[in-house]
Amino acid sequence: MPGGRLRRPIMVVGGGAFEPATMGGLLEDHWLALARAVSGRDRPRVCFIGTASGDDRTFIDQFHEVFTAAADTSHLALFERTVDDVEGFLLGHDAVYVGGGNTASLLAVWRAHGVDGALRSAHEAGVLLAGGSAGGLCWFEGGTTDSFGPRLGPLRDGLGLIPGSHCPHYDGDPARRPTYHALVGTGELPPGIAVDDFAAAVFDGPSAVEVVAARAGPAAYRVERSAHGVSEAILPVRVLAPSHA
Numbered sequence: 001m002p003g004g005r006l007r008r009p010i011m012v013v014g015g016g017a018f019e020p021a022t023m024g025g026l027l028e029d030h031w032l033a034l035a036r037a038v039s040g041r042d043r044p045r046v047c048f049i050g051t052a053s054g055d056d057r058t059f060i061d062q063f064h065e066v067f068t069a070a071a072d073t074s075h076l077a078l079f080e081r082t083v084d085d086v087e088g089f090l091l092g093h094d095a096v097y098v099g100g101g102n103t104a105s106l107l108a109v110w111r112a113h114g115v116d117g118a119l120r121s122a123h124e125a126g127v128l129l130a131g132g133s134a135g136g137l138c139w140f141e142g143g144t145t146d147s148f149g150p151r152l153g154p155l156r157d158g159l160g161l162i163p164g165s166h167c168p169h170y171d172g173d174p175a176r177r178p179t180y181h182a183l184v185g186t187g188e189l190p191p192g193i194a195v196d197d198f199a200a201a202v203f204d205g206p207s208a209v210e211v212v213a214a215r216a217g218p219a220a221y222r223v224e225r226s227a228h229g230v231s232e233a234i235l236p237v238r239v240l241a242p243s244h245a
Contacts, residue, residue, distance in 0.1 A: 008123055008205040009038055010139050010162060013132030014195030015169040017214065018097060020062045026214040026240040027200055031097065031130055032070055034202070038128050039094035047093045048075040051109050052101025052134040055079045059099050078113050087118035095128035098135030103155055104147035106134055116159055123161055132200075133168045140166040142189055144180050152179040154188050163206050165192030171218065172197040181230045184223050191224040199237065211237045 011034060017027040035044035048063040050056055055077045064073045076083060076090070083089045090096060096119070098106075110116045123129055129139065137143045138158055143166035145155040152175050158166075167180040176194070183189040193208065195201055199218035202210045211220040222233045 006034070006038055006128075006202075006204045006209070007126055009034060009126070009128045010123070010203040011128065011130035011200050012136040012139065012162075012166065012193070012195060012203065013130065013168075013200040014136065014197050014218070014220070015100070015133045015172055016197030016218075017200075018063075018099065018132050018135075020058055023062055023066045026242065027198065027212070028066065029242075030200070030212055030240055031095065031128075032067070034130075035071070035095035035128050038126060041094060044071050044094040045092065046071045046073055046095045046097065047090065048073070048097050048099065049115075049135075050075065050099045050101075051078050051115075052103060052106040053099055054101070054105075056099075056101075063097070063099075076115075078109055078115070081113070086113060086115055087121050090118050090122045090127065091125055093122075093127060095130065096122065098129075098131030098138060100131075100133030100135055102147045103134035103137050103145050103158075106138060107157060107159075110138075119159065120161070129161070136168050136195065137166050140164060140192060143167055143192065144176060144183065144189075152176065154183050156189075161206075162203055163190075165189040167192070167194035167223070170194040170196045170221065180223060181232070184225060185230040187225065191222070193220055193235075194223050194232075195220045201235070208235070211235045213237050213239050215239065 142156040196218035199213040
C-alpha cells in the first residue's frame with residue numbers, strides 16, 4: 001500500500017467490476033486486501049449497499065456468494081429496511097461497497113434515511129468506502145450521470161467526501177469523455193478524475209494515492225480547465241497481479 005496504512009480510504013471503480021457477470025476478479029481482490037490492511041483482520045467485516053439498483057437481490061446475493069469465503073458479509077437494504085441504527089451498523093464494518101445504478105436516486109434515498117451522515121461518520125472512523133459507477137460517483141461533489149434520462153448530464157449534489165468531480169465509465173461509453181470535457185470546460189462541473197472501466201483510483205481522504213487496473217489498458221485521468229479549454233493528464237497505473245496467497 002503506497003505510503004503505509006490509509007487513514008480515510010476510498011476506492012473509486014470506474015465500472016466493469018463488482019457486477020454479477022464479472023465479480024471475483026483482481027479489483028475485488030484488491031478491495032479485500034485494502035479492507036484487511038485498514039482493519040488488521042484476516043477476515044474483514046464487509047457490507048454491500050445496493051440502493052442505486054433498488055436493492056436488487058441479484059447484486060446482493062452475488063456479493064454474499066463471492067465474498068463469504070474470505071470475509072464476514074452483510075448488506076444494508078433501505079427499500080425493505082431492517083436496520084434501525086444505520087450509523088452504528090456501518091461503523092461495525094471494516095469496508096463498505098456501494099453498487100451501481102441511479103446516482104440521483106441513491107443520494108435521495110440515502111438522505112431520507114440518514115445514510116449520508118452515517119457514511120461520513122464511517123469515513124472519519126477509517127472504514128474503507130468503495131463503489132463503482134454510481135457507487136464511485138457518489139463520493140465526489142458531482143460528475144457525469146445518466147440518472148435523469150438517456151442523455152448524460154451533470155450531477156452536482158454528491159456527498160463531497162472527495163473534492164471535485166468524477167466521470168465513471170470513461171472508456172466504456174463513447175459519450176462520456178466529450179460530455180465530461182464539455183462540463184468541466186464550461187465550469188458546470190469542477191475539475192476532477194475520470195476512471196476507465198476495470199480501473200480504480202484509491203484515495204486517502206481527498207488525495208488520490210494510487211490507480212490500479214485489472215489489466216493493461218484501463219487508466220484514470222486528471223481533467224481540468226485550461227487556457228485552451230480542457231486538459232487531460234493520464235495518471236500512473238499499477239496493473240494488478242493475481243494473488244498467490
